[in-house]
Amino acid sequence: MSLDRGTRAGMLAAVERFTAERVAPRAAAIDESGELPRDLWKEAAELGLFALGVPEEYGGLGRDIVTPLLISELLARGSASFSLSFNNTTDAAVPIIMEGSEAMKRRYLPKVAKGEMIPCIAITEPTGGSDMAGIRTAAVREGDDYVINGRKMWITNAPVGDFFTVFCRTSADRHKGLTAIVVDRGTKGLTTGKAEPLIGLRGSPTGEVVFDNVRVPVANRLGEEGDGFRIGALTLDESRLHCAAVALGVATAALEHALAYAKERVQFGKPIIEHQGLMFLVSELATELAAARALWEKSAGLLTSDHSRRTSNYAAMTKLLCSDLCMKVTTEAVQIFGANGLSRSYPVERLMRDAKAFQIYDGTSQIQKWLIGRQLQKSGLPYGPLDPSVAEA
Ligand SMILES: Cc1cc2nc3c(=O)[nH]c(=O)nc-3n(C[C@H](O)[C@H](O)[C@H](O)COP(=O)(O)OP(=O)(O)OC[C@H]3O[C@@H](n4cnc5c(N)ncnc54)[C@H](O)[C@@H]3O)c2cc1C
Known part of the structure; x- marks a missing residue:
């Protein structure tokens, strides 16, 4: 419900x-x-x-x-x-x-x-995050327990997290050899590092989690042994739309700041928004943002009604579009502020620093393109004619 x-x-x-x-x-x-x-x-x-x-x-x-x-x-x-x-x-x-x-x-x-x-989700390792099937952190079954050894990196909230859903290798099969296991903070052998000082999203602590002979009961496993890749992929569809939503929020804030500044700042005797080069820039950004918001709304609707491959494809397209656009809008917002844009006295430099991470976490922009391209190859375009239900609205 x-x-x-x-x-x-x-x-x-x-x-x-x-x-x-x-x-x-x-x-x-x-x-x-x-x-x-x-x-x-x-x-x-x-x-x-x-x-x-x-x-x-x-x-x-x-x-x-x-x-x-x-x-x-x-x-x-x-x-x-x-x-x-x-x-x-x-x-x-x-x-x-x-x-x-x-x-x-x-x-x-x-x-x-x-x-x-x-709670935290621990997929990425020092050896890489794009290739989830390349996970090396190992969970070895010993009676009614798993013993986990390995290292995870860039885990959101790791320094403050209370429990971790850890994606581990339980057999050599690249995809079917992954299993998701929940480990509590305080379990012997689990340590977390300090927050990594990042350029952006600095108030969201991100860090490593180390597993040194961490013993947990088999009852902590999610689903069956070998279900890890499937669980990870389904979770990522939702979190990609989440990342896209955050990117839209940041891009919208940046454009609002830029518009307010452009209406106030005077050069050559008039507000800078009245110079055509700048007016066209904000017009284009607002138009692209409107399109990205519409795609996001379409994808969110699909996620709630029908979590199919088409939904995954839309989630990837939305994450790609919104995160790349957020980088573009925040960078242009800094441009509109001129030198003030680079100053910590104004908010847009922070928004630009924050934006970069959206093109990286929950799958990089390249990985989204790869996911979209693979589906295009298999099933063609994910849409037909324009949606006739718009006529009913
Ligand atoms: C703020 C933040 C929060 C994060 N939170 C979490 C979290 O909570 N849990 C978690 O598990 N991880 C988390 N991550 C990690 C994130 O998911 C990974 O950084 C991301 O998946 C990329 O992995 P990588 O950094 O190892 O880069 P790599 O996988 O090493 O990729 C390096 C470069 O190669 C490119 N590349 C890789 N493969 C291909 C390919 N097939 N085709 C084309 N290009 C390719 C990538 O796009 C990238 O540009 C977080 C990262 C950040 C920045």
Whole structure:
């Protein structure tokens, strides 16, 4: 079941206020500190944001896929870092919701819903993230336990996370040899490093997780042995739309800042927006952003109604378009601000630094192109004539 329209609208209005009053004024300080703002996290929990996406029987507000994505876009207009920390929590709960045993759902989901536990997803390794089937972290079965050895890198929320869904190798088969296993912080042999100092998204702590003979019960496995690649791929479709939503939020904020500045800043005796070169630039960016938003809405609709290969293809196209466009819009916003754009006294340099990561995490832009191209090769274009249902609207 999902939220009714009234609850969803009320929640989005509350998030818009929370973003404007609490998150946006702190964005530069969050970026500067490089730390997760625990007080804002608590406030977000009190608003019920982490309960979205968690089924009601496990203490949530219902398995609503789209509302958390809409919230992420709103939060990202204030602080992309905070938005990523929030949305990674929603995404990282998905494997347990999809494939966890009843006992695991009862152990983790109520606390995730209350914001009392931070989940993480650990796929990427020092040897690479694009090739998920190349995972080396090994889980070896010993009686009723798995013993895990390996190292994961660039894991969102790792320094503050309470449990990790770890994608491990359980056999040599590239795809069917992967298994997802949940490991709690505090388990002997698990250590996390400090947050990596990144150029952007600095308030979303990202770091390594090391497994040195970590022993966990077989009951911590999600699904069957060998299901890891499938679980990872399904989770990524959702998180790619999440990444795209954050990118849209950041791009929209950048364009709003740029427009406001261009209306105020005077050169050659008139506001710079009245110079055609600049007016055409903002017109083009606004048009591209409108197109990207429409594609995002189409993909989000597909994700809720029919999670098929076509949906995966749309998720990849949306992630590619929105993340590349966010990089373009934020870079042009810096250009519109001139030298002020490079200054930390204005917000657009931070937005440009944040934007770069969207082209990298949840699969790089090249990997999205590869996924889209493979589907084009197999099944052709994923669309037919224009949608006749628009005539009914
Ligand atoms: C802010 C942030 C948060 C992250 N959070 C998480 C997380 O929570 N969990 C997690 O598991 N990972 C996380 N990651 C890691 C992220 O998913 C990986 O960085 C990403 O998948 C790319 O892997 P890589 O960095 O190892 O680059 P590589 O895979 O080494 O790729 C290097 C370059 O080669 C290109 N390339 C690779 N293969 C191909 C190909 N077949 N065709 C064309 N080009 C190719 C890539 O596009 C890239 O440009 C995060 C990363 C960042 C930056």
